[in-house]
Amino acid sequence: MELSTLKYKFYNIYKEDLSQSKTQVAVKTYFSPGRVNLIGEHIDYNGGMVLPCAINLGTYAVVSRRQDSSVKVMSMNFEEMGILSFELDQIENEPAMDWANYPMGIFNEFIKRGHAIENGFNILFYGDLPNGAGLSSSASIEVLTATLINDYLSFGLTKTEIALLCQKSENEFNGVNCGIMDQFSIAQGAKDHAVFLNCDTLTYELVPAALKDYCLMIINTNKKRGLVDSEYNTRRKECEIAFKLIQKGFHKRPIKYLCDLTPIEFLEVAELLSDDAVYKRAYHSVVENFRTHESKKALSSGNLIEFGEWMYSSHESLKNYFQVSCKELDIIVDLSRNIRGVLGARMTGAGFGGCAIALVEKDKCDYYIEKVGRSYNDKTGLKADFYIAEISDGTGAIHESF
Numbered sequence: 373m374e375l376s377t378l379k380y381k382f383y384n385i386y387k388e389d390l391s392q393s394k395t396q397v398a399v400k401t402y403f404s405p406g407r408v409n410l411i412g413e414h415i416d417y418n419g420g421m422v423l424p425c426a427i428n429l430g431t432y433a434v435v436s437r438r439q440d441s442s443v444k445v446m447s448m449n450f451e452e453m454g455i456l457s458f459e460l461d462q463i464e465n466e467p468a469m470d471w472a473n474y475p476m477g478i479f480n481e482f483i484k485r486g487h488a489i490e491n492g493f494n495i496l497f498y499g500d501l502p503n504g505a506g507l508s509s510s511a512s513i514e515v516l517t518a519t520l521i522n523d524y525l526s527f528g529l530t531k532t533e534i535a536l537l538c539q540k541s542e543n544e545f546n547g548v549n550c551g552i553m554d555q556f557s558i559a560q561g562a563k564d565h566a567v568f569l570n571c572d573t574l575t576y577e578l579v580p581a582a583l584k585d586y587c588l589m590i591i592n593t594n595k596k597r598g599l600v601d602s603e604y605n606t607r608r609k610e611c612e613i614a615f616k617l618i619q620k621g622f623h624k625r626p627i628k629y630l631c632d633l634t635p636i637e638f639l640e641v642a643e644l645l646s647d648d649a650v651y652k653r654a655y656h657s658v659v660e661n662f663r664t665h666e667s668k669k670a671l672s673s674g675n676l677i678e679f680g681e682w683m684y685s686s687h688e689s690l691k692n693y694f695q696v697s698c699k700e701l702d703i704i705v706d707l708s709r710n711i712r713g714v715l716g717a718r719m720t721g722a723g724f725g726g727c728a729i730a731l732v733e734k735d736k737c738d739y740y741i742e743k744v745g746r747s748y749n750d751k752t753g754l755k756a757d758f759y760i761a762e763i764s765d766g767t768g769a770i771h772e773s774f
């Protein structure tokens with residue numbers, strides 16, 4: 373949907389409120405990206421290094437303040453649900469509020485921290501991210517809501533503070549035990565750069581993602597991500613168990629997270645982990661962290677062939693050790709391996725369905741889409757969607773005249 377169409381709809385939907393206002397109402401527009409993680413999967417909650425980037429698919433919002441203390445939100449993606457509203461002094465997670473529980477949680481978190489929000493907002497959202505496909509549509513809307521509140525009310529939060537506020541809201545208000553990677557990369561993303569983030573200290577480096585003759589292809593398996601929340605929590609618990617056992621038996625230095633260990637140090641203490649699942653989760657975490665360091669070096673030095681190899685090995689580890697892949701994602705990666713001009717492919721995000729990414733030679737993109745699309749459909753009966761992603765800036769106001 374064009375931005376001008378979205379604005380037109382905004383004026384139509386909220387016309388009564390806008391016409392009642394005695395003063396000129398400031399209407400602003402914002403964009404918040406989704407993200408793909410290039411490498412460093414399931415280690416943000418283990419103090420690891422991750423390498424995500426913000427993408428040009430995401431969520432748009434048209435916004436104005438209200439005279440009263442109501443917040444009235446609507447999404448063009450769920451138009452049939454109409455306007456959903458809540459009062460700033462009565463915020464509670466309610467199933468009937470459906471998707472609006474995400475923006476609502478953000479208002480709640482600002483208020484809980486003592487930021488006074490007296491007047492409410494009208495917000496019209498529209499997203500071109502496929503929902504529930506692992507490209508972080510929820511973090512996109514969270515960071516969008518926090519950014520617009522921070523901007524309208526001049527609260528002065530930094531992007532890192534916004535990311536942390538959003539993560540807290542998702543953990544506590546929405547009950548999803550996510551790490552910091554999604555909100556951080558969406559808030560701090562930069563055009564044509566990946567975010568090399570230390571999830572323990574939150575220090576980061578923007579790494580130029582010079583993909584040269586290659587493009588970043590996103591492949592949505594359209595396999596619904598069943599079980600993702602419960603399996604995600606199980607993986608987190610298994611990692612905690614592994615960490616506690618290792619922490620007790622590792623005497624070289626104090627460690628805070630699984631990812632503080634090098635792969636060799638891990639092998640020295642691996643026998644402490646007698647449970648097979650716990651061992652496998654920890655092994656993946658430590659080696660994935662190493663892979664992320666090496667991949668970052670490869671990307672910085674323009675060695676895309678090596679980078680692609682790391683992508684494949686990350687996928688293998690997520691499949692065999694962390695066990696968060698699924699048949700559909702594996703098929704996409706296997707098909708990719710057999711196409712000339714593809715340097716690497718892997719699942720991205722939490723897994724159990726959703727999206728894979730691949731580095732595909734620009735000239736071969738059409739061929740890739742045709743070939744992978746057809747074979748995938750033959751093997752699964754599902755139709756995959758393909759997007760050629762651009763790496764974009766993080767969340768912010770859109771500056772243009774209307």
Ligand code: GLA
Nearest residue numbers: 413414550551552553721722
């Ligand atoms: C989800 C979570 C992130 C991260 C990834 C896996 O996207 O929200 O915090 O744990 O899964 O890397």
